[in-house]
Amino acid sequence: MIDSEITFRKLEVFLVFMEKLNIARTAEQLGLSSVSVHRALHSLEEGLRCPLFIHRGRNLLPLPAADTLQQHAIQVIEQMALGIQAAQRTAGFGEKRIRLGTLYSLTLETIPRLIMGLKIRRPSLELELIMGSNETLLSRLAAQQLDAILISTSDSFIDEQLYENLPLFKDDIYLAVPADSALVTEGTVDLRDFRQQKFVSLAEGFATYHGFQEAFQIAGFEPDIVTQVNDIFSMLSLVQAGVGCTLIPGRMKGVYADTVKLLPLAEPYQMRQTIALVFARSRERDPNLLALAAESRMYARSHPQKNG
Structure with missing residues (x-):
């Protein structure tokens, strides 16, 4: 069982130190204090239950155990980075394509305006447009088959703990x-x-x-x-x-x-009717959805009320 003192962050600190062999330069690269770097290395030794370094004056010199850990830590960090990227791709996070669900009636003016603005913000972004009913679009969003939807929220329950709900116009x-x-x-x-x-x-x-x-x-x-x-x-x-x-x-x-x-x-x-952009809160930092939300807010400011 891996000790709770051994974390990915501490392994990252360890790998940078093994490259720099200097606590001050390691701290500078990582944006940490020297004390934080020293504490991370020391707690890593405690988690491993074996020494990694010896002191020579003010310097820390790696022991053979540190060289061995370095080889494996590089593989662990690389594999975890690949795993994170793969998980994000599966969830649609950061893809160069966004799947946007919309009501048929919004394709007249709202959708073209949003697409034009979105292409200015993210020129390489491809947009897949899926049209359907309120009920169908909500169901497909919940099943993660769509990244965001434009629907009428007046007659639909939107769980605001799960979803962002950004009104565009009435x-x-x-x-x-x-x-x-x-x-x-x-x-x-x-x-x-x-x-x-x-x-x-x-x-x-x-x-x-x-x-x-x-x-x-x-x-x-x-x-x-x-x-x-x-x-x-x-x-x-x-x-x-x-x-x-x-x-x-x-x-x-x-x-x-x-x-x-x-x-x-x-x-x-x-x-x-209140027309709104809806997407999962868990993806609120997705750069594609951030761009779509920003463009939707601009649209909302230019359409405070749309009465026919």
Whole structure:
């Protein structure tokens, strides 16, 4: 059993001393005091239960035991360094690639802005973009299949002991109807007036799904959902085609701007999504994630509130 006095740090001090054979120069290279170097060498001898050096005046001279330990300590430190690097690569730490999960709706403006800024900060970084629902992205982040995700945190539980949660902006929810529809009106709309209308929605697990259900509970009726889809662009295409109405975040206003009209909801139904960057706290010092977080903070400062 290895004595607790024998540590990697003390072995590193020992190896530098064996190269310099001078306590002051060893202390200078390691940024330590001479007393700390002397103490480390002495406690290493105690842990080994055998002498490594003899005193000649003010100097420490290595014994044969020190030469033997040096040979093995070099291998131990090199192997441990390789092990640390391998573990970091397995965890995705410091790779030249980052796997970023995002909602489909954020690919219009938010994702391009973040990617441009990230490439300026880390030009050699490759970015793999994976799109999905809130639920899917959270699950893949937990399974370490993604390095970071951009999601709506309004309806999702984020364990802040495990994850960093960096808000980027807030976005209001609107009722989307065909632009040429008789349903288009000035001012806010009351969902109770749409009891006879057909609706399309995102599938369960998507950011807008929970709010969709909650809004109609407040309105007091079950909407007639003719179909559910797995991406927000398909849902807007169905609205454009007159298949049904839907609830949608304001950031989608630019899509089909001439054919789909976004109507503000009356006060009882008003909802707001918080879009945030989420990643594991255990990786908060990863240089790639530090760069992504810095770029996200810049984006947040330029978008204090995003109401459509």
